[in-house]
Amino acid sequence: MTTKTALVTGANKGIGFAIAHGLGLQGIRVGIGARNDARRQDAVDKLRAAGIDAFGVPLDVTSDHSVAAAAADSIHDLDILVNNAGISGGDQQNPTTLDIDVLRTTLDTNVFGVIRVTNALLPKLLRSASPRIVNVSSNMGSLALQTGPIMAAYAPSKTMVNAMTVQYARQLADTAVIVNACCPGYVATDFTGFASTRTPEEGARIALKLAALPDDGPRGGFFDDAGTVAW
Ligand code: NAP
Numbered sequence: 001m002t003t004k005t006a007l008v009t010g011a012n013k014g015i016g017f018a019i020a021h022g023l024g025l026q027g028i029r030v031g032i033g034a035r036n037d038a039r040r041q042d043a044v045d046k047l048r049a050a051g052i053d054a055f056g057v058p059l060d061v062t063s064d065h066s067v068a069a070a071a072a073d074s075i076h077d078l079d080i081l082v083n084n085a086g087i088s089g090g091d092q093q094n095p096t097t098l099d100i101d102v103l104r105t106t107l108d109t110n111v112f113g114v115i116r117v118t119n120a121l122l123p124k125l126l127r128s129a130s131p132r133i134v135n136v137s138s139n140m141g142s143l144a145l146q147t148g149p150i151m152a153a154y155a156p157s158k159t160m161v162n163a164m165t166v167q168y169a170r171q172l173a174d175t176a177v178i179v180n181a182c183c184p185g186y187v188a189t190d191f192t193g194f195a196s197t198r199t200p201e202e203g204a205r206i207a208l209k210l211a212a213l214p215d216d217g218p219r220g221g222f223f224d225d226a227g228t229v230a231w
Contacts, residue, residue, distance in 0.1 A: 184203030
């Protein structure tokens with residue numbers, strides 16, 4: 001049996017770190033995608049101290065150059081890609097006064113980042129026997145549910161992550177690559193100011209489940225712990 005390799009973007013803290021930890025505990029070799037050298041190394045050290053086969057991947061998902069370098073230099077084989085890196089875009093997200101730069105910045109990380117990283121790594125995923133892509137979305141992106149506060153950059157960014165997930169799943173329907181989106185729930189991280197009792201480990205659970213789907217598992221869906229999330 002060969003060891004699987006995963007890459008988690010934004011894995012130096014929060015839900016991404018918990019996903020990396022969870023993958024590592026399954027014996028998967030896990031790349032810690034992070035843009036800051038010290039924070040990345042710190043995460044790799046912590047995971048290695050827990051017996052996990054972790055390695056650092058310098059990665060800023062907003063940079064074409066950084067993403068191309070990660071694909072060329074750091075990742076050789078890849079079975080699982082978890083697109084987790086994300087930003088809220090801040091607290092000025094009234095749609096009627098929205099600064100277009102806030103929208104641009106939020107989309108650049110949350111949406112274009114997913115596309116940049118996925119497309120750069122797809123050739124390696126296609127060489128895997130059971131490749132999986134998990135896009136960490138949010139139920140705030142659900143047009144049907146309309147949950148959470150009004151966030152006119154963040155929420156639509158996740159709506160587009162969901163839409164892209166469907167586009168990828170359709171394009172990759174005849175391949176072994178299974179692509180899905182997930183919502184981790186409202187989790188205590190820097191992102192939420194730790195204003196929740198839900199732990200990053202609990203938030204990581206659905207991403208770990210989708211990363212381990214069997215070959216006949218669902219494609220192009222949006223899931224949380226309770227099952228399918230409405231679009
Ligand atoms: P977090 O603790 O703020 O972590 C976000 C991670 O993304 C950090 O590692 C951050 O790195 C990284 N990141 C941001 N911009 C990046 C870039 N340009 N390149 C590479 N990495 C970048 O947030 P979290 O709560 O764990 O969120 C993780 C994901 O879950 C996000 O996609 C978020 O939208 C989603 N989510 C979270 C919640 C929640 O309740 N927390 C709910 C629904 C969905 P730095 O340390 O360098 O900033």
